[in-house]
Amino acid sequence: MGNIMKQHSILFTLFIPFTVLFILAFAIFMSYFIITESDKAKTDSFITMQNNAITISDNLDAEVTKLDTVSQNIIYSSILKEEFSDYIEYQQSGRGTDAERLHNRETISDLLISMIGPNTPVNQVYLYSLQAGGIGAGLNNTDLQEAVSNKIWYDPVISSAGSKVIYCGEDPAISKYLSSDKNQRYLSLCRVFYSATNVPLGIIEVKKSFEAISNMIEGYQYSFSEKIYIFDSEGNMIYPADDLSEGKQYYEAVMSQNAEDIDGDHIIFYNDAYLLAQTSDYTGFSTVVAVDQNQLLAPIRSYLFTNLGLLFFIMLSIIVLSFFIARFISRPLNRIYLNLKNFDITQDDSTEFFQVDTHITELNALYDAFLKMQNKVKLSINRELTLQQREMQARMLALQAQMNPHFLYNSLSTIQAMADEGMDRQIMDMCQSMSRILRYISSDKEQLVTVDQEIKYTIDFLNCMKARFDDDLIYNIVIPEELRNVRIPKLCLQLIVENSIKFMTKEKSPPWKINIKGSYNEQYWEIRVQDNGPGFQEDELRMLQEKIEQINQTGVLPNLELNGMGLMNIYIRLKLLYGGEHIFRLENADGPGGAIVTIGGWKENE
Structure with a gap:
């Protein structure tokens, strides 16, 4: 009677290990799945940030390309070189009649306006004489009286030897024609203007309102309330217009991680924010994207809590499912037990087998029958x-x-x-x-x-x-x-x-x-x-x-x-x-x- 009590039914024997095994396997799987999906969601978020940085940088490059195209058209115009040489001679020598000077001035202005084109990819073109004065075309068509040497970008442009120099600043003279905001900022592209004999005649400045670029940046759909900062090649913040010390700190943090180059794949964590930067080889401008850690991880935390609740629910379901599976399996085994109990396949005394007690009544009977079938299996093999x-x-x-x-x-x-x-x-x-x-x-x-x-x-x-x-x-x-x-x-x-x-x-x-x-x-x-x-x-x-x-x-x-x-x-x-x-x-x-x-x-x- 005591030996019978030690044995367990097949239903109980299957139910306990099935339940433990299923719960353990599912818990391991869900833990791995949640960790993997969390990392994936984080990676996808970084990819989205990077794509935004690249898109903004590419659009900024496109705007600068428009400025560069107009400036290239101007410096390669032979007619403009001849007319501007005459303009400088009129200014220096005082020769020529008023009619000739007026005609020369109008010709240069017409040429500049024609190079801007009907689609007005730029707002203003200034053609400065190296000595004094200059001509404006676009929104402001007046003559320039200020010496070009007083401009903040004068020394870098002269030392660039014809290469482009990009600058961002205000121009009240044209802001009144474009916007009510007198502090409107403009993106300027400057380069030296040479004569046909490669003698410097003056400096070309092509300008476009920064408002269009600001609207483009602000019009993006940001998933994590990202903050966008744009810096020029000298590290000066040109967007947003407000001098935010936070943006400057982010830029310095990124630069300190990689002083030689800012790479769009380089993501750092600084001051509870993830930072990603993209630098344009064309303009030298750096676009920095900053995302607060809490904003970035909010959907991930929600995802984790959702799956933890689901895991608990599924574990309860597994317990119920294990019971039904154990009962389902035990029924045919009980029938097999009843069929094998009195079933004798062969009588073979040539091999002596040892009795094994599995402590399960049904399996003990099955084992006895399997021992008798062993030789048959060998022959089949x-x-x-x-x-x-x-x-x-x-x-x-x-x-x-x-x-x-x-x-x-x-x-x-x-x-x-x-x-x-x-x-x-x-x-x-x-x-x-x-x-x-x-x-x-x-x-x-x-x-x-x-x-x-x-x-x-x-x-x-x-x-x-x-x-x-x-x-x-x-x-x-x-x-x-x-x-x-x-x-x-x-x-x-x-x-x-x-x-x-x-x-x-x-x-x-x-x-x-x-x-x-x-x-x-x-x-x-x-x-x-x-x-x-x-x-x-x-x-x-x-x-x-x-x-x-x-x-x-x-x-x-x-x-x-x-x-x-x-x-x-x-x-x-x-x-x-x-x-x-x-x-x-x-x-x-x-x-x-x-x-x-x-x-x-x-x-x-x-």
Whole structure:
């Protein structure tokens, strides 16, 4: 009675481990899933930030490009150079009538306005004389009286020797025409204006209101309440207009992390905010995106809490589900127990088995029945192994049969080419060699032959090829004596040599060389076939390796067609013969050209 109490029903025995296992597995999975998804959400957020920074930087580059295009049009205008030279001469010498000066002034203004164009990509163009004064076109068409040397950007522009200099500042003279805000800021692009003889005449300043850029930045849809700051190449903040010390701190923090270059992939954490910067190679402007940590992690926290609640709910569901699964499984086991209790498969006293008490009534009875069936299972396994061996032999024969039409197809193609060249004697010799080779490959008595036999018929094949290519084909065979009696799948070497000749003669000029070298040691043997052809293409090697990996993973052998079947045929037969413990390498020789195919096996698998 005490022994009965120690045993448990199958329902109870299944329910407890199922529940624990399911809850543990699901808890591990959900923990991994939540951590992974949280990292992914964070990464996606950073990608969004980076894309915004890149987009803003690209749009800013586009605006500067418009300024640069107008300035380029101006500096390459020969007419404008002539007219502005006259303008400077009028200013310096005082020569010319008022009508001439007026005409000169209007001509320059008209040229500048025409270069701005009807779409007005810029708001204002100033053409300054290096001595004094200048001409404005656009919103402000008045003459300039201020000396250009007083401008803040004068020294950098002069030292740039014609390269662009970008500056952001105010211009009250044109703000009254564009906006009620007299403090409206403008993006200016300046460069030296040269004469036809490369003598500096003045400075071009092309301006555009920064309002359009500000509207573009403020019009973006920001997911995490990002803050955008834009700095020029000197580190001066040009957006937003307010001098925020916070933005300057962010910029210095990013620069201190990478003083040489600001990279859009570089994200740092500073002062409870994530910072990301993008610097334009074209303008030198840096766009800094700052996101508060709490704003960035808010959706992630919500996601975590949602999944934790879901996890708790699913764990409760698992307990209920485990009970029903255990009850579902126990019912057929109870029926099996009742069927096996009085079922005697065989009476075999040749083997003595030990009784095992599983402490489960049903499993004890099942175990007794399984012990009696053990010998039957052994016999079934032996039969299964025999069937598998016969199946492997049948597959080897099928693969070998595939090679008969393959060789005949290639040989007939060679004979046709020789006939076109009038090589009658060589065709006779080749037909004799083909006869011996066909007898060899058509024999189904054995799928395995010695290396010595394979080398003999490979030489016959090479002689067939020499009948066509004469001294343009050179081969060398070195096989150690201890390797000659090793048994290999029939036609392995012949197919490799045939493949080498096919690609050498098609893609390389003679001479064509083939070296066959064998090696044999205590651990393994291998045969290496090397040619001096173009070698394997990278995509060919990748494709062959993918096919090999697919065979190894799935165990399914592909259908091989007549064209391109050689190397895969060899690999499949080696795999069937050695059960995967074989050597098969495809590689290119060091230096220019040359393919190497190596086959072999481990000594214990001979």
